[in-house]
Amino acid sequence: MHIKHLIPAAVLWVIITAVGELLVIANLYPTVGSLEADDFDWIFRFLLAIGVPVFAFVIAAIVYSMYAFRSAKGDEMGSTIRGNGWFPRIWLIVTGGLAAFVMVFPGLTGLQKLQSDRTAYGWGDTEADVVIHATGAQFNWTFTFADGTEVNIIKGKELVLPVHQKVRFNIDSVDVVHSLWIPAFRMKIDAIPGRTTYMTVEPTVKGSYAEDQSFRVQCAELCGLDHSVMNFPIRVVEKPEFDQWLASLKTGAK
Amino acid sequence: MTAAMQKGLIVAVILAVLTVAEYIFATSVTQTETQFIGLAVTAIGKAALICYYFMHIYRLWRAEEAH
C-alpha cells in the first residue's frame, strides 16, 4: 500500500533535488579574491549540495501528500499508523548522522584550518608578510602599516594590497563595535574597543574597487548613523607595485 | 516554643556557624582557587539548607499541606 505512493513520491523528490542542485552549479558568488574565498565557495557549494535534497524531501512529501491524499469532504479518516515503530529510530539515526557529519566535516575541520591560535581572537595564520593595523571609528577606517604609514579617507584614499602575500589585519576600534569585512576575500571579524582581533588573508587575484565592488572594506556591524557608507576601496596589485605605492605614500607625507 | 521553631533555630545556628567559618576561611586561605571552590561549596550548602528547612521546597511535591 505504501509502495504505490512511495515510488511517485521518490520520483518527485529526485526531480526537485535535480532542479535544486542547479543552485550548486550556478555561480552565485562575488569575485574569488583570496585563498579563503576559494574555501568558502567550496564549502558553501558542498553544504548546498547536502541541503538541497533535505529541503527537496520536505517539499516532495508535502506536495505529493497534498495531491495524493487530499480529501474534499472532511469526514474521511486517514490510516491509523502512529509511528512508534522502527521508522522514527531510522529517522533519528539518519538526521543525527547527517548533523554529525556536517558538524565534523566542513565545520570542525574548516575551523581547524582557520584557527592557528586557540586563545587569540581571529582567523588565519598569526605569521604574515604584511601586517596592517586597522582601526574603526565612526564612520571611517584607518590602516596603519608596520612602518607607520597611515592610509585613510584623506590620505591614500584606497588600500592597496600585494597579491599572493599573506596580509594580516590587526583590528580594533576607538568608539563602538564595527566589523571589518572584505566580500571578495569572504572574511570578516568585529572591531571591538578594548581588544585586538585579527584576520589573515592571502589575495590571489588582482582587482580594484573601481572595476569590482566586492574589493572593499565594509563595516558589517551596525555602528550608527552612517554605517551603510562606512566602506573603503581596496586595490590588489603585484608586490613591486605595492612597494612602490607604499613608498610614494611615505614621500607624499613628507 | 514549638518543636518546629526549635528546628528553625538549630538551622539558623548552623547557618551562622557556616557564615563565620566562611569568613575565617576566606580571610586565612591565600590560594585563590581553593578559596573560590570552598566558598562556592559553602554557599550552595547554605542555600540548600535555607531552601529545604526555611522555604519548605518539599511542599512542592507534597499534594496536601501538613500543618
Added chain:
Amino acid sequence: MYAAKSVSGGIGLGLIGFYLGLGFIALLRWTLGYPEPWGGEINIIGGYIFGLIGWLMGVGMWGIWGREWFGQRTYPRKAPGWQRYFTFNTDHKVIGVQYTVTFIIVFLLAGALAMMMRLELANSGMQFLSHAQYNGTMSLHGTLMIAVAVAAVIGGIGNYAIPLLIGAEDMAFPRLNALTFWLVPPVAVALLSTPFLGGMETGWTAYPPLSVTTNSAQIMFDLGIITFGLTSILGGLNFLVTIMFMRAPGLSWGRLPIFVWAIFATSWIALLYTQGFAVALLLIALDRVAGMAFFNSTAGGDPLLYQHVFWFYSHPAVYIMVLPGFGMALEIIAHFSRKPLFAYRYAVGAFLGILGLSGVVWAHHMFTAGIPNYLHGPFLVATELISVPTGLVFLSALGTIWMGKLWLKTPMLFALAVIFNFGCGGVTGIFLADVPTDIHLQDTYFVVAHFHYTIVGGEIFGLFAGIYYYFPKITGRMYNETLGKLQFWWMFIAFNVTFFTMHLPGVQGMNRRIADYQSGLDTVNLIVSLSGLFLGASFILFVYNMINSWIRGPLAGDNPWQVRTLEWQVSSPPPLENFPTPPVVQGHPYDYGVPGSVHGVFPGQKLGGVPVVGGGGGQ
C-alpha cells in the same frame, strides 16, 4: 460605559503618574544638589515607572486586585459585550482575543515600516529617507516584530486555547493573566515614542558601546523591553502552573495535545531566559544613566559582556517564537489529516530537546564577534545538535500527512506552509552554524533571509493558521474560505519570492541594516522590493476577511472542523467558565479512525438521559 471608564482611567492615571514620577525624581535630584535636576534620562525612567503603575491601577487593576493587598474588598468590573475587551478582564478567552488583535495591529504597523524600508532599498542611493530615518525605521521594525513574534501565538492563541484544550475553566492566575496583557500597551507607547526622541540607531540588538552613546530613544527602548520581558515571564509562569495543575481528570502527560506541549516548553524558556534580556538592558541603562562602566573598555568594562548576556536570552527567544508555531502546525496537521499524530512521543521529545539545548548555543551569534577561538568549536557542535530535535518535528509532520486524508482548508494550508518554510530556514541555518561559511555570511542579507524564513515562515504562518483555525470558535462565525485560500496563496508565494531571493544579495556582499548599498546589487533588490510590497498587500485581504466575517459571516456551529479535542465540544463561542460540566478524558486526542476511541466525555451532562460523549470527531 465600562470601556471608556477603563481606558480613560488608565490614560489619565498613567499621565498623572508620569508627571509625578518626573517631578519626584527632579525633586530628589534637586535636594541632593545635582545640577539641572530636570534634564536627564533618570527623570524619564521615574516618569515611566510611575506612569506604568498609574496606568495599571487606572485601567482596573486597583478595583479588581490592588484593594486586596490592603485588606479591602475588591470590586470586579463586569463589562458586557464588546466592552469587556477594553477592561481589566480576567477571562482567558477575552485576554486571548485582546492579545491577538493587539499584536495583529502591531504586526501591520511594523509591516508598514518594512514597506518603507523596501521602498528605500528598491534602488541604490538614497530615495526618500535619511540615514537616521532609515536606522530608526529599521530598528523599530525589528523591535516591534520581535515583540509580535514573542507574544502573538503564546499570548493570543495560547491564552485562548490552552485552558480549553486541557479542560480547565480558566488559567491558574486569571488576574495575573490580565496584568500581563495590560502591561503591553505601555510597551507599545514606549517603543512608538522612540521616533520622537530621535529614533533608535542600534537595531533591536542594541549593542554597546553604540547603545550607551546614542540618543535618548534608547532608554525608552530599554524600559519598554524590560516591561515586555516581565509580561513574558509572568505569562510563562501562568502557563506552567496551569498546564501542571489544571488538566482535566484523565488528561495525563501522554495524552496532552501537542500544542499544549509546545506552549509548555516555550513557557519554560520564557520563564528562565527572559531575565537575560532584562539584565542586558538594565546594564545599558545603568551605563547611560549612572555612568557605570560595564561596557566602557577604558574603565575595565567589556562590550562583549553585553553580547553574551543578550544572546543568552535572544537565542532561546528564537524558540519562544518558533515552538508555538510548530505546536500549532502539528496540532492542525493531525486534525486535518484525520490521522493520529505520527510519532507523538518523538514530537514531545523534540520540544523538550529543544528546550534543553536552547540555553547552550547562544555564542553562534558571535562567531565573528571576536570571542576567543576555543569557544567556536563547542558552540558549533551544540548548534548543529539542535537540528536533530528539529528534524523530529519534521518527522512528525510529514509522517502525519502521509497516508492521511488531507482536508485542505485554510488553517491546514498555513500549517503545511510552516513545515515548508521552516524546511528552507532550517537548511540555511546550517550555513550559518558552520563557522567557515558563517564568517562571510554573518551580518548579511543571507541572515536576514534565514531568520525571516524561520520566524515569519515558522511562526507568523503558524499564527495565521491558528487564527483561521480558531476563528469559528472565537466568534461563532465562519470566515470566507475562498478569501482565506486566496490570502494564503498570495502570502505564501510573495513570501517565498521575497525571502528566497534575499539570500542572493547576502552571498554577494550586501550587509544588513544599511540604508544604501553598492550599485551592483540593484536588480536583485528591486525584485525583493516589488515582491515585498506584494507580500504586504496580502494582509489587507486578511483584515477585510476577518472583520467582514466577524460581522456578517455564516454561523459556524460548535465543531465545524469535526475535531476531537475538548475546546470543540463546547458551544462557539464557549461559555464563561468554558465547560458547563467538567470534562473527563479517556483517550488520546488524535485517535482518528481508531474504532471506539473517545478523547473527552462530559459525565455530568445529560441530554435525554444519555451522557453526551464528546470527541467523536468526524462521525
Added chain:
Amino acid sequence: MAVAASAAHGHATHNPVRFNRLGLWLFFFSESILFGLLLTTRFFLEGIEREHVDQHLGLAITIILLLSSLTAFTAETAIEHNNQRVANWFLMATIVLGIIFAAGVGFEWKTAEFSRHEAFGSVFFTMTGIHAAHVVSGIGILFLVWIQLKRGKFNSKNHWPVSGSVMYWHFVDVVWVFFYPALYLVK
C-alpha cells in the same frame, strides 16, 4: 449547549495555595537567572579579584539578614500554629532587621572606596543595589501582610500571604548567600 451557571461545578482538585506556591517557586527560578547573570557579569569582568571593602560591615549585615530569616521563619511557624501574637512580634522583628540591613547597605555605599565609574564599582553597586531593591520590596510586602496580621486576618487555616511573603524573604536571603562571598570574600 446551554450556558449553565458554572460556579457550582468547581474543580475539587484545585488548591489555590498549591498553585500559589508553585507559581512563587517558578518566579524564584526566573529570578535566580537574573541574579545568576549578575554574578556571571561580576566574574566575567573582574575574574576572582576584588577591591577593598569593609569586611566587618559585610559580615555584620550578613548576620543580620540571616537573623531576619530566622525571625521570619518563626513568624510563619507561629501563624501555622495559630499563634497570632508571636507571629505579630516576629514579623515586626523581621521588618526591623530588614530595615537595618538596607541601612547597612546604604552606609556601605556611602563609605565605599571605589567609584561607580569603573568596572568593580559598577558590579558592586549594581549587585548590592538590585539585591537591596528586593529587600526593600520584601519589607513593603511584609509590612502589608503585617498590617493584616494585626487585624487578625490570618490563622492556621488561612495564612498563605504570610507564608508567601516569608518565602520571598528567604529567597532574598539565599541570593545574599551567594552575593556575600562573591563581593566580599573572594580574592
